[in-house]
Amino acid sequence: METFYSILPELIRIVICAVCGAVIVFGNALVMGYAERKLAGHIMLRPGPMEVGPHGIYQLVIDGLKLMGKQLVVPAKADPLLFRFAPLLAFAPVFVPLLVLPFSEKIQGFDLDIGLLVILALASINLLAILIGGWASNNKYSLFGVFRAVSQNVAYEIPMLLSLLAVVFMTNSFSLKAVVAAQSPVWFIVIQPLAFLIYLVSIVAETNRAPFDLPEAESELTAGFHTEYSGMSFSLFVLAEYANMFIVSSVATVFFLGGSSGIPLPYFEYSGIIWFMLKVYSLMFFLVWIRWTYPRTRFDQLMNFCWKYLIPFALVNLLITVVMVKLL
Amino acid sequence: MSMDVKALEDDRHHRYVLNMGPQHPSTHGVLRVLLELEGEYAMNLLPVLGYGHRCHEKIAEFKPAKSFMPNTARMDYLGALIYNHGFAQLLEKAAGIEVPERVEYIRVITSELNRIQSHLLWYGAYLLDLGAFTPIMYSFDDREHILDILEDVTGSRLTYCYFRVGGVSKDIDEKFVTGTRAFIKRLRSRFPMYEDLVNGNIILQKRLIDVGELTPHTCARYGITGPLLRGTGVAYDMRRAEPYSIYSKFDFEIPTGTKGDCMASFMVRFHEMEQSLRIIEQALDGLPEGSIMAAKVPKKLKIPAGDYNSSVEAPRGELSYYLVSDGSDVPYRLKVRTPSYSNLSVIPEMCQGMLLSDVVSAMGALDLVIPEIDR
Numbered sequence: 001m002e003t004f005y006s007i008l009p010e011l012i013r014i015v016i017c018a019v020c021g022a023v024i025v026f027g028n029a030l031v032m033g034y035a036e037r038k039l040a041g042h043i044m045l046r047p048g049p050m051e052v053g054p055h056g057i058y059q060l061v062i063d064g065l066k067l068m069g070k071q072l073v074v075p076a077k078a079d080p081l082l083f084r085f086a087p088l089l090a091f092a093p094v095f096v097p098l099l100v101l102p103f104s105e106k107i108q109g110f111d112l113d114i115g116l117l118v119i120l121a122l123a124s125i126n127l128l129a130i131l132i133g134g135w136a137s138n139n140k141y142s143l144f145g146v147f148r149a150v151s152q153n154v155a156y157e158i159p160m161l162l163s164l165l166a167v168v169f170m171t172n173s174f175s176l177k178a179v180v181a182a183q184s185p186v187w188f189i190v191i192q193p194l195a196f197l198i199y200l201v202s203i204v205a206e207t208n209r210a211p212f213d214l215p216e217a218e219s220e221l222t223a224g225f226h227t228e229y230s231g232m233s234f235s236l237f238v239l240a241e242y243a244n245m246f247i248v249s250s251v252a253t254v255f256f257l258g259g260s261s262g263i264p265l266p267y268f269e270y271s272g273i274i275w276f277m278l279k280v281y282s283l284m285f286f287l288v289w290i291r292w293t294y295p296r297t298r299f300d301q302l303m304n305f306c307w308k309y310l311i312p313f314a315l316v317n318l319l320i321t322v323v324m325v326k327l328l
Numbered sequence: 329m330s331m332d333v334k335a336l337e338d339d340r341h342h343r344y345v346l347n348m349g350p351q352h353p354s355t356h357g358v359l360r361v362l363l364e365l366e367g368e369y370a371m372n373l374l375p376v377l378g379y380g381h382r383c384h385e386k387i388a389e390f391k392p393a394k395s396f397m398p399n400t401a402r403m404d405y406l407g408a409l410i411y412n413h414g415f416a417q418l419l420e421k422a423a424g425i426e427v428p429e430r431v432e433y434i435r436v437i438t439s440e441l442n443r444i445q446s447h448l449l450w451y452g453a454y455l456l457d458l459g460a461f462t463p464i465m466y467s468f469d470d471r472e473h474i475l476d477i478l479e480d481v482t483g484s485r486l487t488y489c490y491f492r493v494g495g496v497s498k499d500i501d502e503k504f505v506t507g508t509r510a511f512i513k514r515l516r517s518r519f520p521m522y523e524d525l526v527n528g529n530i531i532l533q534k535r536l537i538d539v540g541e542l543t544p545h546t547c548a549r550y551g552i553t554g555p556l557l558r559g560t561g562v563a564y565d566m567r568r569a570e571p572y573s574i575y576s577k578f579d580f581e582i583p584t585g586t587k588g589d590c591m592a593s594f595m596v597r598f599h600e601m602e603q604s605l606r607i608i609e610q611a612l613d614g615l616p617e618g619s620i621m622a623a624k625v626p627k628k629l630k631i632p633a634g635d636y637n638s639s640v641e642a643p644r645g646e647l648s649y650y651l652v653s654d655g656s657d658v659p660y661r662l663k664v665r666t667p668s669y670s671n672l673s674v675i676p677e678m679c680q681g682m683l684l685s686d687v688v689s690a691m692g693a694l695d696l697v698i699p700e701i702d703r
Contacts, residue, residue, distance in 0.1 A: 044461070044462050045469060144368070210459060210461075211459065211531055217459060219354040219456060219457045292461055293525075294459075294460060294531050295455060295459045296458060296459025296460070296535075296685075297531055297534070298686065299368060299683065299685060300683065
């Protein structure tokens with residue numbers, strides 16, 4: 001009993017964090033789903049969703065209900081177990097990285113010493129889910145999507161890691177809180193502009209979004225790895241995509257844009273979270289913006305770009321960083 | 329190459345057969361392409377036709393030639409007026425009907441508007457194939473203006489049946505002229521935006537340059553015409569090569585490329601829109617007054633026995649009608665030579681050894697209209 005009482009606050013903390021994580025995931029999906037459609041609409045000179053509610057703000061709710069009501073079709077020759085399991089595997093791990101993100105100095109689930117590693121490790125599970133889902137669909141287009149997804153994600157994880165590693169060498173810590181604290185005079189985007197650019201390019205590929213949306217290139221592969229998915233199992237992939245966008249943008253915010261630091265707002269103790277969200281959503285706006293502007297790259301060009309430019313530059317950047325850290 | 333996917337895979341089990349279409353986002357209709365892939369490289373391609381076949385040529389043998397006009401519009405729904413033009417010209421040639429000058433001007437103006445409309449749709453759809461979602465909305469915005477203008481005079485928005493043997497069905501009015509002039513101004517002001525947003529984009533250039541290269545020799549072997557041929561540097565355009573109607577009166581250029589790759593035909597089509605605008609401008613300036621129907625067009629149009637041919641430049645290449653008459657008002661045989669059919673036939677050679685993404689770019693560069701292939 002004694003031990004139970006001693007760990008009770010921690011348990012409650014876990015529950016609260018998990019609930020907050022779920023709220024963020026679903027809230028983010030609603031906001032981003034609506035914002036992306038609205039932004040896409042305005043970029044394309046059309047109004048976007050307008051019918052359900054004022055300016056179509058309930059569109060996503062209605063879409064969610066529709067998707068929940070749809071039948072989950074499992075193709076005849078698909079592997080039924082893996083086919084159903086893949087969307088869950090894509091969606092389940094996105095909650096955990098949210099627990100270690102420092103939304104402000106005071107709002108953070110757990111400040112782990114290996115915060116960055118937790119995020120990166122769990123973010124890679126998404127790829128496994130895509131692999132399982134595409135393979136289990138028993139569809140050639142899905143399989144092509146998977147081929148592309150795996151090689152693309154594996155390749156782009158390297159420059160992504162290397163660019164973050166440059167910052168880690170400067171702060172000497174994997175803890176996200178420590179990284180934010182280290183940026184008190186200048187943000188790392190000023191000191192590490194190349195690392196930031198490399199990271200920015202890598203996250204577009206990591207989240208499988210245009211112009212690097214080759215795993216789901218619909219003009220070539222109809223819908224890529226989720227061709228056979230319908231209803232909620234499809235929307236779980238979409239939810240996971242938006243959650244992953246949020247996570248990678250948050251990591252960019254924490255590592256390069258000073259996290260929650262900003263001008264303190266009057267009468268508001270937790271102004272940090274406003275700055276944090278502002279930075280995260282600006283980055284996500286950027287991702288949406290380029291998605292609706294550029295054509296898609298070709299697969300070999302994408303891979304060449306990674307192996308021939310991003311990784312060498314990231315390595316050079318890392319080397320310079322290490323030498324400078326040692327010297328200064 | 330057999331058409332059975334399973335048999336094909338068993339036959340060459342180290343290769344992977346991907347069945348693209350008949351329902352596929354980038355085949356633009358009911359074209360089916362069997363791709364034999366090694367990894368992502370297409371080693372062999374086989375276009376499978378026949379999903380949209382409506383026996384247009386056979387239908388022509390069962391009704392008076394004059395009433396075949398609506399069918400011509402259904403062959404190439406994007407170049408309907410130009411198809412009208414070719415057919416009207418064929419019957420006029422066969423029956424020896426003189427067309428008033430105003431009619432020729434109206435035909436040229438509307439045909440060129442139709443050509444721009446077709447190119448605008450291709451522009452958007454091609455970029456959609458390449459993964460850019462936005463330009464199609466911009467080009468449709470412009471295209472909508474043409475459809476509105478043409479709707480006023482022809483009564484329809486896509487499958488026009490506006491030309492008659494010996495004339496056109498309705499005269500153009502002041503509203504049409506001012507609307508067209510306003511459109512010319514608008515489209516000219518939009519070109520710089522297209523250049524900035526799309527044509528100069530590095531991703532687009534990397535996707536198109538050196539992809540699907542054709543040589544004039546290959547084009548000659550397959551009978552490829554239109555922007556693809558002009559992209560290889562051969563300035564062959566029916567409006568100049570064998571001037572029909574009153575095209576010889578106008579001052580316009582034939583845009584050509586040099587390399588014959590997808591980028592060349594892309595730029596040829598893009599510049600053709602500007603040249604069509606020039607033709608329309610000149611035609612509007614010189615538009616004469618007069619009748620819109622030839623004086624003597626018999627109700628029952630008897631075509632003297634013999635062979636007749638009429639060729640026009642459709643948005644996708646050379647369009648020819650070949651008619652054999654036995655002296656009655658119903659054609660004995662009507663053969664339509666449509667450009668996309670010949671253009672499509674180069675696909676197996678053009679795309680051999682290409683990446684799947686490049687196959688999509690190359691097919692988009694052909695600007696296929698499937699109902700024109702499957703008539």
